[in-house]
Amino acid sequence: MSNVSANPSTARPWSLTTERIIIAGVLAAITIILGVVPNLGFIPLPNAIGNATIEHIPTIIGGVIAGPIVGLISGLIFGVLSFFRATEPFFKDPTVAILPRMFIGLTAWATFAALVRFNRDVAAAAAGFVGAATNTILVVGALIIRGYFPAQVIIPVVLVQSIIEAIIAAIMTVVLVRIFYILEARLVHAPDTKSRDELPY
């Protein structure tokens, strides 16, 4: 039996504890919310396609805070969701909608695990960037391989958008991972950086 107080980020990476199942479920729910609530899951951009999505952020967070297996599961659910409620008919193809998304959490976790011993914030930012980049590169790659779009057309169209998406993901990942560790340590507020006497309040 797994122990209740085990930190999900320090248990063995590939084992599936109850807490990890719940984290994956809650993050999947947030993914659904980002998808169905109008104006929440995307940020309008002044370019051809128009919107930078942030729907992959819960998947990245899942990979970072709860290990590769949660990353894999939330990626799978993200993919299945975008498969079922796709707005573009191309995403009704499982090789475009589902398969590439399963790698987001894995690459994010690998980046975070490799860099976390230097600095947690840097590691989280890198993980967010890599996760978002994985999403873009693999989905666009799948679109090209399946022959829906020629490479010359789609790469210039998505380039700017994907860079902005990756930067947003990096910033959000840092903030959300910090929040997770604050809650994990059962603190009610962020830890003070100054000593008690120097604080303004």
Add this chain to the structure above:
Amino acid sequence: MLELSRYVTFGQYVNNSSALARMDPRVKLICAVLLIGLTSFLSSYLAFALCLLFCIVLHRMSHLSLGYILRSLRPFIIFLFIAFIFQVLFYTPAKAPQWLWHWWILGISQAGILASLLTIVRVLFLYYLATMLSFTTSMVDLTDGMESLGAPLQKIGIPINALIMVLVIALKFVPIFVTEVERLMKAQTARGLNFDQGNLFQRVSKMALLLIPLFVSGFKKVKVLNIAMEARCYGSSGGWHRTRLRAFQLQRFDVLALILTILVSSMLVIVNIIAF
């Protein structure tokens, strides 16, 4: 905009007690996966014509109006059309084709039009089949069906039950989070925040005002639910076996439908090979 719970409909299940809606979810899933897999690899017009015939039968059984399904397709028609034009223009054939019109890397050829049209037809079929599955199956049926179909995978060590549990938790949490987002939006609007204005960075920081509280409450709910589930002995240790509230039973119709789908699929594969 603020009455979110009215706009957010999740799942498009239409319970009209048609034969297709009453079908055993396990059989329906197998058929749907088979057909979707098949359509994404068919490559001749003859096979697609037969597929259309089968879809007409399927549609008669579902008792759904065709307009209702096609209406959901309307926003993408223009998108599909643009994609079609790009595909025709950038078509690069294996051998030198007979160009109808050619300039630099752009060109229109008969082979290009045919190949691109095939892609569009395939996308439409995929869309139809996936939509049909979500129109005739409720989310609970779908997860139950997946769980019992995945039982063999569980035996070889792939945690399919955990995966289904994740899905169930997600679906149960969606209404809670919708109310939460609604409350957060109202709270911020009451403070004079306009979510539809500002440049990129302002928009991102406004988004963070909603996202961060959402994640915080999510992480807190994880803790509570974890303790609640552990206290009720949820977990998978050796020899543990969870039972289900509703048991499925195969009816004659389900068996017939399964056999028919397998027959049609194998026929389509044969036609596809012959026509190629």
